[in-house]
Amino acid sequence: MSEGSDLEIYVPVTVETAWRALRDKEAVLQWHGWQADDLEREVEEIFFGDVVEDEENHVLTANGGDRFSVTADGDGARIRLTRAPLTGNAEWDVYYDDITEGWISFLQQLRYALTRGVTTARRTHFLHAGKHHFDEVASSLGIGELAGLAPESPFEAEIAGERVHGRVWFRSANQLGLTVAEWGEGLLVFGGPTPPAERGTTMAIVSTYGLSDADFDALGARWRERWPANSVTPAH
Numbered sequence: 001m002s003e004g005s006d007l008e009i010y011v012p013v014t015v016e017t018a019w020r021a022l023r024d025k026e027a028v029l030q031w032h033g034w035q036a037d038d039l040e041r042e043v044e045e046i047f048f049g050d051v052v053e054d055e056e057n058h059v060l061t062a063n064g065g066d067r068f069s070v071t072a073d074g075d076g077a078r079i080r081l082t083r084a085p086l087t088g089n090a091e092w093d094v095y096y097d098d099i100t101e102g103w104i105s106f107l108q109q110l111r112y113a114l115t116r117g118v119t120t121a122r123r124t125h126f127l128h129a130g131k132h133h134f135d136e137v138a139s140s141l142g143i144g145e146l147a148g149l150a151p152e153s154p155f156e157a158e159i160a161g162e163r164v165h166g167r168v169w170f171r172s173a174n175q176l177g178l179t180v181a182e183w184g185e186g187l188l189v190f191g192g193p194t195p196p197a198e199r200g201t202t203m204a205i206v207s208t209y210g211l212s213d214a215d216f217d218a219l220g221a222r223w224r225e226r227w228p229a230n231s232v233t234p235a236h
Contacts, residue, residue: 007081007100009107010073011114018070018077019058021114022047030118031110033102034126034205066103081107101174105189105205108170108177112187112207120184120209125220128203129228134192137202140226143190146176159188161222183219184209 011018021027028043045063052061058070065084070077081103086093112118129137138144142159149155149168155178156165162182169177175191189205206223208216 005083005100007083007103007107009079009111010076011079011111012076013114015058015070015072015077018079018114019055021110022060022068022070022079023053023055030122031113032106034124034207035122036126079107079110101191104172104175105191108175108189109187109205109207112169112177112179116185118185118209123208123211123216125206125208125223126204127206127223127227128201130201133228134202136228137204137226138190138192141190141204141223143176146178160219160226162219183207184211 021031025040025043025048028047029039032043032046033039047060047062049063051063054060060068062068067082067084069080069082071080072078083096083100083103086096113122135144138147142157146155146157146168151168151171153168154165155168156163158164159180164180164182166179166181169179169187171177175189178188178190180186180188183206186209187205187207189207191203204223206219208219211219
């Protein structure tokens with residue numbers, strides 16, 4: 001995605017509810033990123049540290065320069081994220097597209113939380129591997145066969161050794177999102193390397209709601225079993 005491009009989602013809630021999802025720390029933790037030891041620090045830094053907030057107009061410039069705006073759109077609201085410009089620091093700017101991919105994932109997780117009216121605490125498994133593992137991972141998990149489905153299409157498939165069903169939540173150039181009923185109406189975000197081909201990783205964010213500890217741990221074990229041996233799985 002080019003510098004300064006906008007990412008947008010529509011959510012069927014009021015502007016005030018959408019704005020609260022950006023300004024209440026506990027609400028942000030329900031959609032931003034995945035559970036890890038430094039998630040709260042990251043959320044605090046990005047959304048509540050050195051930020052510029054225009055509450056009257058529902059505009060937030062986050063730490064790092066990314067700009068969120070919330071506007072009314074019919075019976076709902078539109079959340080727009082305008083990416084910060086490139087910094088001019090070559091070592092940092094090489095990750096610009098990868099960060100944009102991260103925001104695509106997180107905005108879709110936000111759309112899910114607001115659209116579904118999720119109130120149960122989210123628990124996640126996160127896995128990632130080198131770019132050269134994408135086809136291997138997709139095949140091992142059983143995701144490859146879903147590549148041609150359009151958004152909103154229903155599916156039933158065996159993913160990571162578990163028979164699940166749901167709908168395609170979103171598709172982008174490099175990512176696929178699936179709702180999964182068996183995870184407490186959970187959400188899977190699966191993505192591959194971003195261009196150029198020498199960069200990027202294969203990753204999965206497995207968001208669950210209301211699973212017992214035993215079921216949550218078993219789910220993570222099944223996914224790790226099918227993930228490449230050199231993958232990195234942060235604490236959940």
